[in-house]
Amino acid sequence: MPWPSRKRDKGAVADKKEPDAKIAKTEEETPDKEEEEKSTKPPAGSSKSGWKNWKKTKESDSGGEESKITYCHWLLKSEPESRLEKGVDVKFSIDDLKAQPNQTTFWDGVRNYQARNFLRAMKLGQQAFFYHSNCKEPGIVGIVKIVKEAYPDHTQFDQKDPHYDSSSRKENPKWSMVDVQFVRMTKRFIPLSEIKAHHLAHKADGGPLKNMMLFTRQRLSIQPLTKEEFDFVLSLEEEKPH
Helix, strand or coil: CCCCCCCCCCCCCCCCCCCCCCCCCCCCCCCCCCCCCCCCCCCCCCCHHHHHHHHHHHHHHHCCCCCCCCEEEEEEEECCCCCEECCEECCCCHHHHHCCHHHEEEECCCCCHHHHHHHHHCCCCCEEEEEECCCCCCEEEEEEEEEEEEEECHHHHCCCCCCCCCCCECCECCCEEEEEEEEEEEEEEEEHHHHHHHHHHHHHHCCCCCCCHHHHCCCCCEEEEEHHHHHHHHHHHHCCCC
8 A cells, every 4th residue: 555645745845946945834824935946037949939839830730729728637746855744754756656556546645725626626537747846856757647536535534644634524525636647757857947937938928838827826736737738848848958
């Protein structure tokens, strides 16, 4: 049985690369500082022209029709480095997922209502980015898929678990989880700094990442993505790292 509460728990914790950032206790209390990079200058090849070239390709594929704006993909944050919470190591990297039976596990320990609602909205077969957070170099490392839709998170009833919730009742559980399965590694690591450079450029020219929750609701450990956001970020794996 997989060890408990090893994914992102109550909140997205500030990344270690931010020396002045405080560790967030919950998503409700402290924002995640990992997106607050000092450098905001887009790297070479990731300016507006990169978005326009991508858009041109996508319009060619779809006959120029705009896709309906809807959330159908996800971004899941997890900590690849050891961190103890109430004596329990919450580390869980994509390599840990790959080591699980059938490369599948439950995504437990979420204790924020909006993040929980996003979990409950997930549908069988939908894909998500696996995002390493609270580490030296945060970013996207792989892709997973939802293989079981939301059901009660058993850790809320376990008094030995760091995410035990004494106010939750088995007849009406507060917290949910889903099962995810490893799909593949991205062709290369896609760092937060690179995604942010595109986000900043798209805010100016109306690109697909202009409203990406990774920057507008950065505290959330579970984040929805539109098809356009997912496709654009995935296309970055084909580019050479800057």
